[in-house]
Amino acid sequence: MLFNSFIFILVFLPLTLSGYFFINRYSNKAAQILLFVMSLVFYGYNNPSYVFIIVGSIIANYILARYIAKEEKIRYRRVLLIVGLIFNIAIIGYFKYLSFIKWNVNYFFGTDFVINSVALPLGISFYTIQQISFLVDAYNDRKMTYSLREYALFVTFFPQLVAGPIVYHDELIPQYRDESKRKINYENLLAGIIWFILGLAKKVFIADCLGNGVSWGHENLEALSAIDAWILSFAYTFQIYFDFSGYSDMACGIAKMFNFSLPQNFNSPYKSLSIADFWKRWHMSLTRFLTRYIYIPLGGNRKGNLKTIFNIMVVFTVSGIWHGANYTFILWGILNGVLSIINRYTGRFAERIPKFIKWSVNFLTINFLWLLFGAKGLKEFAVMIKKMLSLNTHELAVSSEMLKSFNSYIRPDILMAMAFAICIFLPNNYVREKRMTYPAIVGAAALWVLCLLTLNRVSIFLYFNF
Numbered sequence: 001m002l003f004n005s006f007i008f009i010l011v012f013l014p015l016t017l018s019g020y021f022f023i024n025r026y027s028n029k030a031a032q033i034l035l036f037v038m039s040l041v042f043y044g045y046n047n048p049s050y051v052f053i054i055v056g057s058i059i060a061n062y063i064l065a066r067y068i069a070k071e072e073k074i075r076y077r078r079v080l081l082i083v084g085l086i087f088n089i090a091i092i093g094y095f096k097y098l099s100f101i102k103w104n105v106n107y108f109f110g111t112d113f114v115i116n117s118v119a120l121p122l123g124i125s126f127y128t129i130q131q132i133s134f135l136v137d138a139y140n141d142r143k144m145t146y147s148l149r150e151y152a153l154f155v156t157f158f159p160q161l162v163a164g165p166i167v168y169h170d171e172l173i174p175q176y177r178d179e180s181k182r183k184i185n186y187e188n189l190l191a192g193i194i195w196f197i198l199g200l201a202k203k204v205f206i207a208d209c210l211g212n213g214v215s216w217g218h219e220n221l222e223a224l225s226a227i228d229a230w231i232l233s234f235a236y237t238f239q240i241y242f243d244f245s246g247y248s249d250m251a252c253g254i255a256k257m258f259n260f261s262l263p264q265n266f267n268s269p270y271k272s273l274s275i276a277d278f279w280k281r282w283h284m285s286l287t288r289f290l291t292r293y294i295y296i297p298l299g300g301n302r303k304g305n306l307k308t309i310f311n312i313m314v315v316f317t318v319s320g321i322w323h324g325a326n327y328t329f330i331l332w333g334i335l336n337g338v339l340s341i342i343n344r345y346t347g348r349f350a351e352r353i354p355k356f357i358k359w360s361v362n363f364l365t366i367n368f369l370w371l372l373f374g375a376k377g378l379k380e381f382a383v384m385i386k387k388m389l390s391l392n393t394h395e396l397a398v399s400s401e402m403l404k405s406f407n408s409y410i411r412p413d414i415l416m417a418m419a420f421a422i423c424i425f426l427p428n429n430y431v432r433e434k435r436m437t438y439p440a441i442v443g444a445a446a447l448w449v450l451c452l453l454t455l456n457r458v459s460i461f462l463y464f465n466f
Contacts, residue, residue, distance in 0.1 A: 001045035003196075003250045004203050006455055012042065016158075017257055024182040032153050032176060035258075039158040043122065050121045057091060058152050061131040065151075068135060069144035077139060084135040092128045095120050100325030122464055123162035125322060127155050129289060134169050136293055146173055159254040163247050163463040165265040166285035172260065181259035192256030194444045198429050199249025201447050203461070204454045206419050207243035209408035210235045211459065216405030218376065221383050228402045229387035231412070236374045237367045238419040241270065243462045244283070249429045263288075264430045270366070270423040273358040274350065275339040278366060286322075290315045305345075312344070313337040323373075323466045328381060332373045339365065 001008050016038045024031040044051035064084040071077040093101075095118055102113040134151075138144055146154075150173050160167055175181060217224060217232035224232065248265040255262045269281035279287050295315045301308040313334070320333020343350070350358060375381035406412045 001042045002460065003247065003254075004200060004455060004459075006452075007045075008042075009452070009455075012038070013254065013257075020258065021182075021184045028176075028179075028182055029149065031182070032149055036149065036153045036156055039153070039156040039161060042158040043156065043161055047119070047121075053091075053121050053124070054127060054156065055152075057088075057128070057131065058155050059148075060087060061135060062148055062151050065135055065138040066144050068138045069142050081135060081139045085132065088128050088132050088135075092124055094118070095124055097321075097325045120465075125466055126164050126166060127161060129322075130155060130166055130168075133289060133293060137169065150176055157255075157260075159251040160262055163244070163251075163461055164283075164285055165248055165251065165263050166289050167262060171263065175260045185259050188259050189257050190441070192253045192258075194440065195253030195256060195429060196250050197253075197444050197448050197451065199246040199251075199253060200451045202242040202246030202249065204451050204457075206415065206422075207239050207246055207462075208454075208457060208459050209406055209410070209415055210239040210419070211243070212408070213402065213406040213412060214239055214374070217402065218374075218380070220401070221380065221387070223399070223401070224387050225397055225399055225402075226387055226390040227396055227398045229384055231398065231402060231416075233367055233371045233384070233388065234416060235406075235412070237270075237370045238416060238423070240370060240374070240462055241266075241423065242419060245428075247461045247463065252430070266428055267430065268423065268428045270363060271359075272362055272366075273355060274343045274362055275336060275365065276343045278362065279336070279340065286319070290319060294318060308344075309341050312341055316340065326376075327378055328372055328375050331378070332369055335369060335372070 001012060003009075016035070019038070020031050020035050023034055040051050040055070043054060061084065064080060064087070068077055068080045068084070071080060098118060099115050102115045105111050106113055106115070146169065151169070153176065154167070154169050154172050155161075157167075157172065214232060214236045217228065217235070245266045252262045252265075263285050265283060265285050267281040267284060269278050272278040272281055295311055298311040298314060299307055300311060316333045316337030317330065318333070319336070320329045320331070323329045323333070371384055372381050375384065403412055406415065408415055410418070
């Protein structure tokens with residue numbers, strides 16, 4: 001089920017909210033069960049078979065975590081943790097990477113393994129690493145005070161289930177137990193609605209309109225002029241931000257309606273002055289997971305420069321692989337790692353550079369990296385770079401087909417200018433004060449109506465593919 005669909009907005013969310021708070025009057029446990037069941041309905045709406053995968057994963061990980069926490073001998077505890085890690089990696093490996101692995105084996109070794117297309121269950125990358133973090137914490141802390149009901153709801157809580165933010169058990173489960181959160185808080189409800197509307201507007205008015213042009217451009221690469229290619233690259237840079245941050249805003253807004261808080265996932269990333277700064281602002285919940293569960297256990301920056309460089313490269317390579325089974329993602333992760341290392345060891349020199357120059361270079365670098373990230377393959381990426389660097393006279397014009405492809409009520413240049421201004425000059429929705437004034441409520445209501453009028457063009461979120 002999609003946040004940006006009528007069935008979710010007009011049926012599922014109102015029913016779930018009202019049912020949860022009504023049942024909470026009598027039993028918090030029953031309310032949690034209802035929320036868990038509704039989360040499974042949300043998750044399995046388009047493909048019920050996905051429910052069996054996530055439920056099986058939850059039960060297996062919960063049992064493993066209990067045994068890990070109870071085991072006295074560290075070597076047996078370590079074995080159980082390794083079993084758990086292999087189990088989770090195997091699940092995500094089968095659905096996400098098996099075809100890619102087979103293709104590479106066939107290509108390099110001349111084998112003829114049959115490559116069958118395996119549907120990627122929604123959110124599997126997200127809920128798998130949340131459960132990995134749970135197993136590791138059970139190993140380190142040896143505390144297991146959660147019921148299966150609480151753990152299952154932690155994994156499946158529908159606002160963050162499919163595309164994050166990535167939440168830790170000790171952030172969310174204590175909120176389920178907080179008695180002060182069991183009654184409707186109308187201030188939180190209204191603030192959550194406004195937050196949801198702002199995220200929905202990002203998706204339908206900016207990301208989806210830019211996405212029309214991006215899709216057309218990728219389908220007609222050979223017909224693009226150099227200017228078209230540059231437009232395509234910037235359009236994707238803004239599309240992926242407004243699409244993913246829009247989802248995160250909606251997720252946080254929904255959680256707020258239930259009186260719950262989810263971690264911040266974005267902090268105006270396109271204001272960053274370096275790649276390192278960018279990764280402190282973009283997909284922050286993934287960055288902290290990679291830092292906490294990979295970078296620090298490997299030694300972080302505590303074991304000398306060479307070890308630090310190695311650890312950084314491991315983290316970013318894992319990040320690239322996590323995003324998808326394609327050499328574009330792997331190379332994207334490696335390049336981010338290399339640039340982060342360069343940034344780390346040239347920091348003093350960079351301090352002397354004017355901020356505008358640093359920002360400009362960094363923004364163009366990010367744009368280049370997104371071009372690689374969004375390409376269907378390395379060949380397509382090479383074609384895009386070749387197009388962008390073409391200096392032939394006839395290449396320095398915008399094609400009418402490119403302009404029409406955006407299919408937007410707003411001209412593409414104005415749309416991207418608006419996207420740029422929002423990214424650079426306005427505060428992000430996490431820090432924006434959601435004032436409950438009449439102008440704010442009326443403005444949100446008007447925006448809400450406009451959003452509903454555009455939902456006849458429902459599209460999935462980009463990060464559903466990762």
